[in-house]
Each structure stands twice: as C-alpha cells, then as structure tokens.
Amino acid sequence: MSSLSVNVSVEPLDEYQVQEITYDGQEKYIQPLSMSENLTKMVQKIDFAKIDTEASDGTNGVEAMDETPEVESKELATFQPSLWPFDSIRNKLKQALTEVTVLYDVLSICKDKRYLVLDPVSQEPIENKPITALVAKKKALATVATIISNGCDRMRSAQTEANRNRSTDFHSELFQMRQNWRLRKKENSILGDLSYRSAGSRFPHSGTFEVTKNEEQCTSGTGSRASALKVKVPSDLEGGSFFQVKTQKDNEVIGDGEVSVPIPPVLQSNVDLNWHQKLENAQNVLFNKELFAQLAREAVQLQLPIPTTVIGNQIIASLFPGVQLSIVLCHTTIHGKIKHQKNSSLAIPSKQDSPNKPVLEHSLHQLLRELHHNTLHHPMPHPTTATLGVSRKRYLAGPEAYDRQTIAELNKSDTILEQIIAQTQHDLLRLRTMFMIDTLASEIKDPIIVAHWLCLNSATKSSVKINIVSYGYESLCRTPLVIHISTKSLKAILRDGRVINMSYESQELRYLLLNQVSQHQVFAIQALSKPMGWKVLSLNINVGVGHVEPIGTASSIVLVSPNGDRIIAIRCGPHSGIEVKMCSSPQEFYASALVRDRKWQNLTGSYREVDWERIEGKNFINKIEYLMASLTNY
Template sequence: MYGSGQTTSVQPSGVNIAVEAGHEWQIQEIGFDGVEKYIRPPTYSDHVAKMAHRVDWRNLVGSDASFDNPSALPREEDDESSEEVEKPKLEMEDRKVPDAGPWHTVAKNLHEALQQVNVLVDTLAVLKMPYLEALTVMDSFEMNHNMQDVVQQSKQFQWVTKRKSLLEVIAVLEQSHKLRLKSDVEVESDKEVFFQELKKMREQWRVRKTGNVVYGDLGYRIFGSKYNPSELFDITRRSLPTSSDGETSSQQEHALQVQVPCDLIRRSTIAVSVEIDDMDSKDLFAITESDLDYMRVEKEKATEVHWSLALQWAQESLICRDIFNQLSKEAVLLKEHIAMVRDGVLVVSLFDNVLLRIELCLHPFEEGELPMKGDEYLGRCLRQLFVSEQCTRWVRHQMFIAMPLTTLPESVDLRGPYAMSANETECRNKPKRLLLERLMSIASHYVLTNKVASTLERYLLRVSDPQVTWNWLRSTSAMSAIIVTASNRNYDYIGKTTFYIRIEADEFYVMTKEGQRIDCRRDEQMLTYTIECQVCSYMLNSVTMVVSKLWQWQVLHANVNAIDDDAEPSPTLYICNQSATRAIFMQFHMKSPPTVRMRKCSPEKPMVGDEADSFVLLNYDRLIGSSLCRKVDNLCAMLSS
C-alpha cells in the first residue's frame, strides 16, 4: 500500500487527561536532610466520626429522654402495639442520689446556716476598719425633741454632712492630683536625665543590656575578647531621695549609679624611680601605716562617687595592676640583671650601684589629689610603652582567606621574586623585647643623660675662659646627642671648636670633629677629663692664631701630646718675635691657668749652658686682660714696643 522506504505515523485521537487528587497531603515538617513528612489524610471512619459530632442528638431524642436506657424511648408501631401495656418512663427527677441517713437534711441546713454566719462576720469586720468609717461623725441628738423636728434636723444634717464630705473629697482629690502631676514631672525629668547620662556613658564606655540588667566593660584592650567577667560593672538607676514632707527632691548630682568590682574599689598609681645602692640608701621595701588606708573599703560610700570618676579610677587601677603583673612575670626571665619582687615593689639592677624601683601604690577610693611618687618622666614612659603595646596588632590579617595569619611585618613577609628564605627572614625579623627590658633601657639612658647634663653644668660654672656652650642636638628615649662649642669673645677670626657627646643606653662617649671616638663608659670624671683636654687643645690653637695673625710671631714649637710632671696632658707652645729678641714658652694645664715664661735673647750671641734656661716666670693673674687671648695680645704689644 505504501512505497518502500516509507513509514506510517499513527496519531492518537482525543486529548490527554491527567487525573490528580483534589486535596494534596499537607506537609507536617521538613527535616534537616530535606526529607518532607506529610499528614496522612483522614479515612472514612474519621469522616463518619466528624459528621456524628455535628448531629444534635438531644433534639432528635428529646430533652427529657435519658441516654442511659435506650429501651425506654417511645417507638412508633402499629395499632396493635398501642394496645399493649405502657411501661413507666424514667424521668431525670426520679434519678436522685440516695440520702446518707436520716440526718442528711439536718446537716445540709446547718452547713448553709454556718455559711450565712461567716458572711455576716466578714461584713462586720470590714465595717469596723478605721479607713472605711465616715469622715464626719454625727452629733448626738436629744431625745426630748419631737419627731417632726428630729426628722427635719436629720434631713438638714444629712445634707450638710454629705456636702462637707464631698468638699473634703474634692480637697483630697485636688491635693492628690497636684502631687501626682508633680511626681509625674519629676519622674519624667529623672528618666530624661537617666537616659542622657546613659547616652553620655555609651560614648566613652562599652555598655550592654541583657534582659533587665545593664552592665558595662572596664576593659581597655582594643584587640581580643571583650566583657571579661572580672572587668564588668553594673549600672543601676539612683533612687530619688525624699524630704521630710514626703516630696521627692529633684535636685541631685547624677541619676546613674555604678558598682565596680570589689578588687578595683581603690585608686592606684605606678611609681617608677631610680635609687642609688649605698650606705645612705633607704629601705626599698618599707611600707608606712598610711599606705594601708586603701584596705578600708566601704561599698556604700563607693557608690556615692560620680560614675565618671568611679569608672576612671577603677580602670586606672586595672591598668596599673596589669602593668605590675606583667613586669613581675618578665622579671623572672631576665638573665643579665637581678630582680626582686616583694609587697608590690619591684627592684631591678641597672648598672653599677643604680637600681630601678617600680612600686604599685594604692590609695582610698575618695576624691582628692594623689601624692606624687617616683619620677614623672619614667612613669609616663612606662605608661606609653604599655599602651603602645596594647594598640599594636601583632597578628596581621592576610588578604586571602586561604593564607594563614602571620606576625611578620609587611617589609619581611614578601612574595614572588622578592621572597626570602626562612633563615634570612629570621635574621631580619627582630625578636620582640620585653616591656621590662625596654623600660630598663629608657631608665639607663635617662640616668646617663642626667649625669652628662650635670657634668656640663658644673664645668661651665667652674670655667669661664674660653666661653663654652652646649645644646641638645638630638634627644630621644634611647639615644641623645649634645654639641659642645668653645669660642673666644671678641676674637671671631680665631674660629670655634666643636665636639659631640653621644649618650646611649649603657654608656656615653665623645666624638671629635675629626671623627675620633673617646669612650667615657659611665664615668663623669672621664667625661670632664675629656672636655678639659679638648679645651686645652683649643686654647693652644687660639694663642697661636693671635700671635701669628696679629703680631706675626713665629711658632717654633707646638706639642699637643705633651704631659706635665704628674703625667697629665699639658700642651706646650714656644714662640718668638720676628727679630728673635723675645721668646715666650707657654704650657696649658687642665685644671689651672696656663704657665707663661719669657726670656730675652740676642741673635748675634747664642746662649749656652745655664743661660739657655734663663726664663722668667710671669704671674698669669697680673697680666693685663680679662681672657687668655687678651692677655697674650697685650703681652705681645708690650714686647713689640
């Protein structure tokens, strides 16, 4: 019928129908694994029971029918059944509870009488209460009045009594209304003050509310966990004080009341000082009786302190306690220094006979200025070191989540072609120094700086010629530099000489302008000795400039390395005039004026034997002039004339 290679396609007749239930199963719950649990649809018996509950059986059976005996219900039968003997119906009234003996009715009546008597007794007790009595008491009437007057007076009396009672009630209501308005205004103002102070507190402190409890955090750490249980303080609303007349006084200092931890109800300070260990030193661990006043803690008085001061003092006590605890733990790790801790006092040896003393001072939780103990600069440095350590993020967050956290700085933690090996990274990454070690370094530098400054001041008071001045070139907590300048007044063409004093944490030394380093260790006498040597060399150069530039004298000999009989440095200078008729020999001493000798010589007759040593010693104080350069200038002028 069809050609080869052709196929037949049979198309169905009609439409496609999908039969589904009209009521889908309800979902009861969906588990964590995604499985859905459905509510099974009701069965036929469930539907029958549900429909049976909706049938009003009493209307069908009758209101007087009993469900206990279904056989007693009337049946509709034919005429033959009506002729049968009718059975008696069981009514609800006939179904009575049997009596409990012959005295049942008597007991029931007695019980009802007892209830009535109890009600009467309660009514009389209520009427006898004083605050339920009438505000006014009626006057007694005489019995000799006639009945009409009594009735008339009783009506007037009742009218006056009711009016007076109403007036008293009005007065009481007006007074209560005034007091209510006043109390409402005070409560609203007190609430407003409370929330304003709470808002102000939240600007400075961390505050949180859990349930009906409001509390805050005294912690000072930026990184790490917050709301440590030992550092929490409770915030409550201060109750309004009442006056003698029962009115609440709205004048009060603050509406907030805080309760800080008991171990922080004190004022604390850290006293850092430098002590000298010698025969005259005091007891480093002595405690006076007044230092124990902080132990008398009264919580009632502590709550009366203003919340801003109380929180500030409590946090200061917490910081001081943590600082001292950290220093005490680090004192055990010191290797090159001796440390002792006892009774809130930490003593560490710095160098030689110098000790660093750190004391945790405790004071009562009261207003007033605290006594200043220790060195203010060292205490401020300790506080700055501790705070900077708390503000430093030691664990640096990575840019990518898959990379681990690291404590290396960005300059060392490199990637790609700039990456370094582990050994090179360890060499460049400096280990973290202890807080106590950094404080000891600052204290040592502070002590050496004071030594150098006092040495220079003493030298300037002792020496007036030449004019020596010093200035701070650099001053830090770890390294300082001082520039010392020596000059001659009114002789600017001579020039100035400068040298530097550099102070480190463990020593100080002098650097000349030629780059020569002269170590002085920590000895003040060596520093003074070095300064005097530099000044002697400068005086030799100054005299040489004066005689050669102004008077054209010849310098025959200048020895900076010469010494005197006591093996002390004493530079010498030998000069003569152009005609070789006068010669001057000068020797500069470190702690005394220079020695000036002069002699007269003849160029035609050379001196031999004892004549060669015939120098005349000149009195330095008798020479004319206020300074060495002026004296030499006047001496050359006299010899030239």
C-alpha cells in the same frame, strides 16, 4: 488726562480694629462696616448747607476776577487746593472709587430688586444699661475663671510630665551610658565591660560591672537629684590606684613620680560617686593591674647581669652600680587608705614632697597602650596572603638569604620593662652629664664653657653642643664639640672629627673636657699669632716629653717674633696648668780657642720662665697678646 503715566501702589488699611484684649492675651476685633453702612456714614459727614454757601461764593469770586488783581489773589488764596504733588492723583482715585461704588449699588438694585436704604449709624457710644453691665460682669468673671482653670490644668500637666520623666530617667541615663560603655543584657540583668579587649588587651580579668535601677532616688541638700542608675563594680576594682616610680642610690631617692589618672577628693569621703566617675576609677584600677602584671611577667623572664626583683606589688631593677629603679603599685580605697598587697610598710610620699619626672610619669601608660595598638594593627600584608604578625623584613629573609643571627635580631623586640629601664638610665645619665658640665663651667673661669642643649630629643637619646671660648676673643678662636647621650654610654665628636666613646662614668667626661680646655688655649695662641705677626715654629697637641700628665696629654706651641730675636714656648696641661718660657738673641760672645767666629752669637740662649702673675691682662690670651706686643722689635 495727562500723557504722563505714574505707577501708584495702593495698600488697603486694616479694617479690623481691636475692641478688647482679654486677660489671657486674646484680642477681639470689631466687624467692619458694610458698603451701605460705610456710604451712610460718609454721607452723614457732608454738610450740604456749607457746600451751597461755598458754591455761591465761588461764583462771585469768578466774576470778581475781571475787576481787580488784588481781589483775585485773595480769592485764590482762599480756595487754593493742597500743594501736595500727588493731590490730583488722590482726587482721581477717590472719584474712581465713588463711581465704582455707585455702579456696584446700581447693579445690585437691578439684579436683586433691592432699593438703596441709608440707615443711620450712631457715632456716639451707646449708654450701658444695667442689664448690659450685669452681662458684662458675668462675662468678665467667666473669662477670669477660664484663665485660672487653664493655669491649673497646665500646672497639673507639668507635674504629671515631671513624674513621668522621673520614671524614664533610668532609660535616658542608660542610653547615655551605652554611648560611652559596652553594655549587654543577660536574662534580667544588665552587664557592662570595663576591660580593654576591644583595644587589644589580653588581660584575663573580665572587668564586668552590673547596672541596676536606683530605688533610693532622692534630692540632696544642694538641690541636685540623685542618679537613676546604680553601678556595682567588682570589689578588687573599687577605689583608685596609681604607680610610683623611684630611682634611688644607697637608700637616697634621686627622683620619683606618680603615674595615674587624678583621684578626685570625693574618694576620701563616704559620699557615693556618680556612675560615670565610678566606672572611670574602676577602669583605671584595671589598667594599672594589667600594667603591673605585664611588668612582673617581664621582670621574671628578663635576664640581666643583676636580676630584677619582684616583691609583692613592687618591682626593683638595677640601672647602674648602686642605682636602682623601683616601681610600686598602690591602691587607694574609698575610705582613703593606701593598700599594698604584701609590702604595707613602704612609705609613699606625695607628689608635692618630691620632684616630678615627666618621662617616668607618662612612659608606662604610653608603652602599654602602644602594646595594645600593635596587637590589633599588624604590618602588611594581611593574613589573606601571609602569616599574621610577621614583619616586612622577615618576608625578605628567604630571598635575601639572611643567616640565623640576622633573623634572631629581626625577631628581637624590647619589652615594656626594658624600655622603661632604658629611659630611666638615659634620664639619669643626662642629669649626670648636665651636672658635670655645670660644675666644670663654674670651676674654670678661663676659658668659658658654654653648653647648648637640644630641645628636641627622644626618650633614650639626647645631645648637647659645647663651645669653649676665651672672653673677648670669641670670634678669634672657638673649640666646639658635640656629646651624644645614650642609655649607658656617651659619644663625643671633637673639633677635628675624632669620635671618642665613653662609659656612664662622669669622670671620663670631666677628663675629656679638661683636655679640650688645654688644647683650646694652644689653638687660641696659634690664631692670635697671625694678626700679631709671630710665626709658629711647632705645634703639638700630644707632647711626649716632660712630666707625664695624670689625665690626658699636654699640648705645646713655640712662637718666634717677626725679626727672629725672641722665642716663646708655651706648654698647657689638663692637670699641670700653663707654663710659659722665653729666650732671646744675640747672646754675649766670648772668643776661645775652640770657637772664634762671632756668628755664633746669634744662637739663642737658655729658656727662662716668665712670671705669669705679674703680667697684666684679664685672661690667658690677653696676657699672651700683651707679652707678644712687648717682645716685638721692628
């Protein structure tokens, strides 16, 4: 034995061999041989005659080894064992297995008094006899019959299960409905709730619907099975409804929008809707009814200079003089007809026929949902320590000694109608401001008016920054101003920090921008005079002499050349435009008895107007630069 130890992993072979696989996939195995049968089989494979011959040849080979090396190499090559590295280990394992097997047999004989018997094991297949073939055929037919019978049983059970599921679809769909809708059982009927009471609504409509089993379950032509539930909603909640919000001036629609959950096209046919879509449409109708009732109640109580009108299903409110806001509730039945409660002659355009207004589309739904939220979510502290619904500022009314007017302002809150009117006024005023700025920018080519609108705005406030620059001299001078747009007024913050409040009239904004354009030209000339070496004698943005401007006030600037012999006077008015005059010195001197000293010849003479059209240049500042350069004499 070698001193080296080697770990050997022995894995037994699968003794069960597959004899046959039936039609239904079942496998039949062959029983393994017993130890005696296995020994007999192994013994029958041994050719004892061949072993004796090899033994005799091996002896002769050993004797011939001493004679010649060539014969030795040939004999060794004949009986050389396998070159597999683990061949010796395998042989030892086989030998140990044989010894253990023999020992087991000896012990069995000694204990059970049984002798070793070697039964012959046939290796060739046994010839099938006729009776054996008949039995095999009968067995095969029985197997086929069993397979067919099992398949029929499975099909019968599947059909039975389908019928049972069809009867239980009512309960499964009812369970699915309970996950999305509030249901309760009253006697033998199942009732549901479509209202928004759990969300904070106080609308008196019950919103009750009834759930029954659909006895007319049938499969449609498309292969889809009908629902097992049948839902019955109140007649006033059938179909779909939507809001139409319009702003019009002198019977001319400025903009409108429709507010509603999209109505599916199946509403316009006689096909019954599934219960989920039908309940969603009914709840949308109920929500719109509550919203219109809230708006109508607020319109009656609201006190405005021009009273709000409620006619049937239409609410008309005044925004600006001659501009009105119209809110109409429309109801679409299952047959595709649009109902108006009293005003059925209104023409309702579709969404594709009019521009879309996102603010008006979403504000109504958002405001009502915010009202529902505020009904349930009251400010702290809770009713355990204070009155329900009182704001935190009112708690401080006593300690802070608020007067009656301050307390009244704290209790004041805007209604849904007031908020939607304010948002619509802001939207219209913003459109007017945008149109006025764009129109003025297209009319005035010099200087350039650039508007930057803020992308983050609120529903009632927005702002725009306007920069007035001269082409080619953007870095030299820039006149900025910011305009804040509210609901009924504009506020402009000028370059020098002055704040100007304006009304909703667009002409006031136009006059302000024209005045800023004229002042920009003066400020640009002042900035240009520094690099040109000219000195500013006077600068006035509110000229009090000369003809009066219809809008705003004129601005003026007086410049003198570096050596003091040329003077340029410029006057810019919002309406009159630009006037440029110049004078020069010395003048021609004529001595007289009154003035004899020649020093008086350095006085400047009269101003002469410059022919502005004949001066070269792209814009006003470029022409002024050319004029300054030509009049400079060093």
